[in-house]
Amino acid sequence: MGKWNGSNLYFQLLEKVKRLASWQRMGEHKLGIHERLNELVNDMGQVLSDYSILGVYRTVVSCFDEEGSLYILKGDRTIEFDGEFAADVLVEFLLDLIEDPVEIINSKLEVQAFERIEDHIKLIGFFKSEESEHYKAFEEAAEHFQPYIKFFATFDKGVAKKLSLKMNEVDFYEPFMDEPIAIPDKPYTEAEIVEFVKEHQRPTLRRLRPEDMFETWEDDLNGIHIVAFAERSDPDGYEFLEILKQVARDNTDNPDLSIVWIDPDDFPLLVAYWEKTFKIDLFKPQIGVVNVTDADSVWMEIPDDDDLPTAEELEDWIEDVLSGKINTEDDDNDDEEDEDDDNDDDNSDEEDNDDSDDDDE
Numbered sequence: 001m002g003k004w005n006g007s008n009l010y011f012q013l014l015e016k017v018k019r020l021a022s023w024q025r026m027g028e029h030k031l032g033i034h035e036r037l038n039e040l041v042n043d044m045g046q047v048l049s050d051y052s053i054l055g056v057y058r059t060v061v062s063c064f065d066e067e068g069s070l071y072i073l074k075g076d077r078t079i080e081f082d083g084e085f086a087a088d089v090l091v092e093f094l095l096d097l098i099e100d101p102v103e104i105i106n107s108k109l110e111v112q113a114f115e116r117i118e119d120h121i122k123l124i125g126f127f128k129s130e131e132s133e134h135y136k137a138f139e140e141a142a143e144h145f146q147p148y149i150k151f152f153a154t155f156d157k158g159v160a161k162k163l164s165l166k167m168n169e170v171d172f173y174e175p176f177m178d179e180p181i182a183i184p185d186k187p188y189t190e191a192e193i194v195e196f197v198k199e200h201q202r203p204t205l206r207r208l209r210p211e212d213m214f215e216t217w218e219d220d221l222n223g224i225h226i227v228a229f230a231e232r233s234d235p236d237g238y239e240f241l242e243i244l245k246q247v248a249r250d251n252t253d254n255p256d257l258s259i260v261w262i263d264p265d266d267f268p269l270l271v272a273y274w275e276k277t278f279k280i281d282l283f284k285p286q287i288g289v290v291n292v293t294d295a296d297s298v299w300m301e302i303p304d305d306d307d308l309p310t311a312e313e314l315e316d317w318i319e320d321v322l323s324g325k326i327n328t329e330d331d332d333n334d335d336e337e338d339e340d341d342d343n344d345d346d347n348s349d350e351e352d353n354d355d356s357d358d359d360d361e
Contacts, residue, residue, distance in 0.1 A: 072097060077143065082215035084267075089210045096147035096211075102139050105154045111162050114152060119207045122173045123197070124152040124180075126165035134168045134187040141193035148212055149197065172196065175203045176245045177252060205248035208262045216260060220292045224328070226259045226321060227297075228287040229280070233265060239308060240285035246311045247318070256322055259287075287314070289321045289328060296328035 070081040070090075074097060083089050105114055105124070114124065123142075127135035135153060142151035154160055165171060168187040171180035183196050208216055217225070228244055231237035244259060251257050264271050264282045271282055278297045280286050285308065288299035300317050302309060309317070320326040 074098070079146075082213075083209075083211040084213055086210070093147060093211045099147070101142035101146045102151045102153050105152055105159055106156055107159070108162065111159055117150065119175050120150050121175060121197075121201070121203065122150040122152060123170055123193075124154065124163060124165065124173075125170035126154055126160040126163075126167055128167065129155055132168075137188060137190040138170065138193060140190045141197070144194050145197060148215075149201075172200060174200070174252065175207065176205050176248055178249065202258050203248075204252045204254070204257055205244055205259045205261060208260055208266070210266060213267075217292065219258075221256060221258055223292055224321075225290045225292060226257075226287070226318065227290050228259055228261050228285070229264060229274075229282050230261065230285045231265055232263050236308065237263075237285055243308065243311050243314060244287075247314050250311070250315070251318075257318065259318075287317075289326065291328040298326055298328055 070085075072079045072081060072094065079097065081090060081093060083093060105111060114122070125135070125138050127138065129135070138151070138153060142149075145151070154163075154165070160166075163171070166186075170183045170186070170188065170193065172183055173180045181200070183193065185192070188196075202219060206216060228240070230240045230244070232241055241261065244261060248257075248259065262274075264274075274280070275282055277295055278286075278288065278290070278299065280288070280299055285302065286299055287302075288297050290297045300309065300314075317326070
């Protein structure tokens, strides 16, 4: 998907769908979120109103418990939009959602395009035809994860050979990994595919994306995230990302490790907030551990852009985080000590002033 292009994305949407419906659960709290949601759907409604295809409904039905939530209905499915509340992000999300749940690959060029997708979870299966019961199970499984996880299939023997796929086999690709995992015990039922994906849904290295940023952030490990900031378009950021990939590949079997990579270019409006909250400079690569409850954080010391940490140094730092040797509570203690020092200094100044007053008398 390209960059936001105003109403063009809306009209792409018009070509694909006859009616959209969104449900907002209205409550007494989080009015700011409700206002943003209203602005978002009104923005879409102004463009789509002449086509009578946008239905916006407000409801307080008990099945939608989260206030400030946005739900999209597709057939008998209810999908919660867990991304940034921006019209361009929502429309791109909808465009992905209304596509077929499985994308078919038929040529070598399409294989190359498939291989270039590295920052998403993706699955691909080889089946006899679209009428195959095993393909239908795969397609039904894909609907559970659309549009967050990409499902692909091929019926072409040449494509299957290129990807080392056997008949009725499905390969699971973790983001940034060189080799896929073949789902065991083929052929599979829909439930077996869904269960496997859910068990492997938290990658070792994952990118924070506008379309699912809240879901990713809520999926923490023991209340913390290991967060890395790196601009892929920047030479130092690109180099740091490559080091992160190497660390992830070397530790992909560690269930306790999951690094969230954030490209500041994806979130220009949040850069100043992150810099203020975490007290870091996002013009250079950063990696730290963040407490998701209070946003306390500790960041690895990277003194010079020209002297980025090696993969080994990064692994050692991550091991210290996972073992608890480095943690955000230490940062709290440091802050308390700093406050105590400041108070001591203030008390010392007051005592000096008192002594001075006594001398004057």
